[in-house]
Amino acid sequence: MGATGDRKQDQRETFRADDPCEGPLTTDQGVEVDHTDDSLAAGERGPTLMEDFHFREKLTHFDHERIPERVVHARGAGAYGYFEPYESLAEYTRAAFLQDPSVRTPVFVRFSTVQGPKGSADTVRDVRGFATKFYTSEGNYDLVGNNMPVFFIQDGIKFPDFVHAVKPEPHNDIPTGASAHDTLWDFVSLQPETTHMMMWLMSDRAIPRSYRMMQGFGVHTFRFVNAEGRGTFVKFHWKPKLGAHSLVWDEAQECQGRDPDFNRRDLWDAIERGDYPEWELGVQLVPEDDEFAFDFDLLDATKIIPEEQVPVRPVGRMVLDRNPENFFAETEQVAFHTANVVPGIDFTNDPLLQARNFSYLDTQLIRLGGPNFAQLPVNRPVTPVRTNQRDGYGQSRIHRGTNYFPNSLGGGCPAHAGVDGKAFTHYAERVDGAKIRRRSPSFQDHYSQAALFWNSMADWEKRHIVAAFRFELGKVGTVEVRERMVENLGKVDPELASAVAEGIGVAAPSGDGQSASKLSSPALSLESLRGDGSIRTRQIAVLAADGVDTAQVSSLRDALTAEGAVVEVLAAVDGSVAGADGEDRCPVDRALPTVASVLYDAVLLPGGPTGTPPAVSDPDVMRFVRDAYRHGKPIGALGSGVGVLSALEPEGLGVSTEFQRVVADQGVVTDTSPGAASGEFLRAFVGAVAAHRHWGRPAVRG
Numbered sequence: 001m002g003a004t005g006d007r008k009q010d011q012r013e014t015f016r017a018d019d020p021c022e023g024p025l026t027t028d029q030g031v032e033v034d035h036t037d038d039s040l041a042a043g044e045r046g047p048t049l050m051e052d053f054h055f056r057e058k059l060t061h062f063d064h065e066r067i068p069e070r071v072v073h074a075r076g077a078g079a080y081g082y083f084e085p086y087e088s089l090a091e092y093t094r095a096a097f098l099q100d101p102s103v104r105t106p107v108f109v110r111f112s113t114v115q116g117p118k119g120s121a122d123t124v125r126d127v128r129g130f131a132t133k134f135y136t137s138e139g140n141y142d143l144v145g146n147n148m149p150v151f152f153i154q155d156g157i158k159f160p161d162f163v164h165a166v167k168p169e170p171h172n173d174i175p176t177g178a179s180a181h182d183t184l185w186d187f188v189s190l191q192p193e194t195t196h197m198m199m200w201l202m203s204d205r206a207i208p209r210s211y212r213m214m215q216g217f218g219v220h221t222f223r224f225v226n227a228e229g230r231g232t233f234v235k236f237h238w239k240p241k242l243g244a245h246s247l248v249w250d251e252a253q254e255c256q257g258r259d260p261d262f263n264r265r266d267l268w269d270a271i272e273r274g275d276y277p278e279w280e281l282g283v284q285l286v287p288e289d290d291e292f293a294f295d296f297d298l299l300d301a302t303k304i305i306p307e308e309q310v311p312v313r314p315v316g317r318m319v320l321d322r323n324p325e326n327f328f329a330e331t332e333q334v335a336f337h338t339a340n341v342v343p344g345i346d347f348t349n350d351p352l353l354q355a356r357n358f359s360y361l362d363t364q365l366i367r368l369g370g371p372n373f374a375q376l377p378v379n380r381p382v383t384p385v386r387t388n389q390r391d392g393y394g395q396s397r398i399h400r401g402t403n404y405f406p407n408s409l410g411g412g413c414p415a416h417a418g419v420d421g422k423a424f425t426h427y428a429e430r431v432d433g434a435k436i437r438r439r440s441p442s443f444q445d446h447y448s449q450a451a452l453f454w455n456s457m458a459d460w461e462k463r464h465i466v467a468a469f470r471f472e473l474g475k476v477g478t479v480e481v482r483e484r485m486v487e488n489l490g491k492v493d494p495e496l497a498s499a500v501a502e503g504i505g506v507a508a509p510s511g512d513g514q515s516a517s518k519l520s521s522p523a524l525s526l527e528s529l530r531g532d533g534s535i536r537t538r539q540i541a542v543l544a545a546d547g548v549d550t551a552q553v554s555s556l557r558d559a560l561t562a563e564g565a566v567v568e569v570l571a572a573v574d575g576s577v578a579g580a581d582g583e584d585r586c587p588v589d590r591a592l593p594t595v596a597s598v599l600y601d602a603v604l605l606p607g608g609p610t611g612t613p614p615a616v617s618d619p620d621v622m623r624f625v626r627d628a629y630r631h632g633k634p635i636g637a638l639g640s641g642v643g644v645l646s647a648l649e650p651e652g653l654g655v656s657t658e659f660q661r662v663v664a665d666q667g668v669v670t671d672t673s674p675g676a677a678s679g680e681f682l683r684a685f686v687g688a689v690a691a692h693r694h695w696g697r698p699a700v701r702g
C-alpha cells in the first residue's frame with residue numbers, strides 16, 4: 001500500500017509536475033531563461049528575430065494548447081473518490097470490486113451536459129452525463145451513464161442523426177445549450193421511439209439543482225457473470241444520498257447568466273468544504289430465464305424496468321472526496337468507454353450498447369490524438385499493463401524486449417493469462433440468425449412507458465412538463481412540426497396533448513382519446529426521491545442591513561450550520577453591518593450585487609431590535625425575496641424582517657404578517673415577535689428547507 005492508501009492517488013503522485021519554485025524558468029529543453037517579457041529584436045524598435053527559440057517555443061506551444069472538445073458531453077466537471085460494496089455479490093458476478101466490503105476501489109466521475117459546447121452554461125434543459133471510471137484490481141471498469149434511465153433512440157446507427165438534429169442548426173450555429181429549435185423537434189416528431197425520453201427531457205429531471213442531487217443510470221441492460229459462468233441481466237442505478245432535486249425553469253434560465261458554472265461550482269465547493277457527495281449503487285437483477293417475462297424488450301434502451309416490478313437492490317456506495325488538480329489533464333482528458341469491462345461484467349445485444357462499444361474508442365483516437373491515451377495519468381489503470389502494442393503519437397513508455405506473440409526471444413512473455421479464472425472471458429451467449437437490417441417487432445411500442453411516466457408524476461411535475469413542451473414547441477417555427485408532435489403526444493395521453501396544443505396554438509390531437517397506459521410507477525416521481533430529509537449543504541442567504549439584530553443572526557447561523565446548511569450573510573456592501581447599538585458588527589459574506597436569489601436554496605430575513613425592517617428600500621433585497629417566492633423557495637422572516645414581506649404584499653405574496661408567534665404556510669415561516677429565533681420557528685424553517693420547493697404558492701413560476 002502506498003502513501004495515501006488509495007492506489008490511484010499514489011499513482012497520480014508520480015505524474016505531478018515539479019515544484020516551480022525549485023529552480024528558475026526554463027525552456028522545454030531545460031535551458032534556463034532569464035527574460036520572458038520581451039522578444040529578441042534587432043534594435044529597440046526593430047523586427048523580431050527568427051533565432052529567438054524561447055519566443056518561438058512559447059508561442060508554438062500556446063498555439064497547440066487546445067484539443068477537440070467531445071462531440072457530445074463537451075461540458076463537464078469531474079472528481080475523484082471511492083466505491084465500496086455493502087456485501088459480496090459473488091452469487092451474480094465475479095467482478096473483484098463487488099466482492100469485499102473492506103475493499104475500496106478508487107473512482108473518477110465526470111458529470112456533463114450533452115448539447116452545449118465546452119463553454120456553455122450548466123443549467124440548461126438537457127440530459128446530464130454521469131460517467132464513472134472504477135480503477136479496479138482487475139483493470140478499469142467504466143459505467144458510462146446518464147441521469148435519465150432511457151435514451152432517445154433504440155439503435156446506435158441513428159445516433160449521428162439524433163445528435164445532428166439536437167446540436168445547433170448548421171447554418172447559423174443556434175441555439176447553444178438548448179433543444180428548443182426546429183431540427184430537434186422535426187426529428188423527434190418523425191421518430192416516435194424518442195417519445196419516452198422526451199417526456200424525461202421535458203420533466204424537471206433535465207434541470208437538476210446539483211450534480212450531487214441527481215440519480216444516475218447505466219440505461220442498458222448489462223450482464224453479470226458469476227464464477228460458474230452463469231449470467232444475470234442487470235440494470236445499474238445511482239441514488240444520491242441528498243435526494244434528487246431540481247430547479248425551476250425560470251430560475252434555471254436566469255442562473256445561466258448569473259452563474260454559468262452553477263453546477264460545476266457547486267460540486268467543487270462541496271468537495272472543498274468536506275461535504276462529500278455520496279450515491280448508493282443499486283442493481284435490478286433479472287434471471288436469464290425471465291428474459292421474455294416483460295411486456296417490453298430488455299434490449300430496448302427506450303424502456304425501464306419499473307422498480308415496482310423488479311426492486312432496486314442497494315449494493316454499495318460511492319463517495320467523491322477529491323477535486324482534480326488540473327482540469328485539462330484530468331477532467332478533459334479522461335476517456336470513458338462502455339467496452340472497458342472487467343471479468344464478471346458483460347454486454348447484451350442491445351443495439352445501442354453495441355454501437356457505443358465501437359464509438360467511444362474511435363472518438364478518443366481523434367480527440368486525444370492517437371492510440372496512447374490510456375497512458376495519460378487519469379486513464380491509467382492501477383494494475384500492470386503488458387501488451388505488444390507499440391509506438392504511436394504520445395508514446396511515453398520505453399518498451400524493451402519483444403513486441404509480438406508468440407515469441408521465444410523474449411521468453412514467450414507476456415504469456416497468456418492462465419486458467420485460474422482471472423482473465424476476461426466473453427459470455428458464451430448462443431447467437432444464431434440471418435443477416436437482416438430490421439428493427440425487432442419487440443421494440444415497437446413507443447407510447448406505453450411514456451404514458452407510465454406521465455401517470456407517475458405529481459400534479460406540479462405534470463404542470464412543469466406541459467410548460468416545458470409549450471416552451472420548446474413554442475420556439476419551433478414550423479407549424480407542421482408542432483402539429484406532428486402534438487399528434488404523437490396524443491398517443492401518449494390526450495390530456496397532456498391537449499394542454500400542450502392549447503399553449504402553442506395548434507389543434508388538439510385527433511386520436512382515440514385513450515391514454516397508452518393506465519399504469520403508474522411512484523418511484524419515477526421526484527416526490528419519492530426526497531433523500532434523508534435533512535438540509536445538509538443547502539445554501540441559505542441571510543439578508544442583513546445596518547440595525548440588524550446581530551445576536552439573532554449569529555444564533556441563526558449557528559443553528560442552521562449545525563443542521564449541515566451553508567449559511568451566508570448578504571448585505572448591500574461587503575465587510576460588515578452594524579447592529580442596533582452601532583457597535584456590535586455582523587460580518588458580511590458577500591455583497592448583494594454580486595449574487596442573486598437563484599444561487600441560493602432559501603432566504604432568511606432577520607429582524608432589527610429597533611423595529612426598522614432591513615433594507616426595504618434596497619431594490620436588490622426586494623428582488624431577491626420576490627424571486628425566492630416565485631421560485632417556490634423557503635422564506636423565513638423574523639421580527640421586523642417580516643416587514644420586507646409586507647412591502648411585497650401588493651405584488652401578491654399572500655403571506656400573513658399579523659402579529660403572531662410562528663406562522664408557516666407554503667414554505668413561508670414568519671415570527672413577528674422580537675428577539676432570538678424560537679425553537680419552533682427554526683423547526684418550521686428547517687422543515688420548509690428540507691421540502692426544497694413549495695409548489696402550492698399561487699405565483700410559483702414553473
Ligand code: HDE
Nearest residue numbers: 070073110129130145146151156159219355356359360363
Ligand atoms: Fe455517449 N458518447 N453515445 N451515451 N456518452 C460520448 O464519447 C455515443 C449514449 C455518455 O464524461 C462520446 O468520449 C453513441 C447513451 C456520456 O467523457 C461518444 C451512442 C448514454 C458521455 C459517444 C451514445 C451515453 C458520452 C463523446 C449511441 C447513457 C460523456 C465523447 C449508440 C447511457 C463521457 C466521448 C465523459 C460521450 C457516443 C449514447 C452517455 C461520441 C454512438 C445511451 C456520459 O463516443
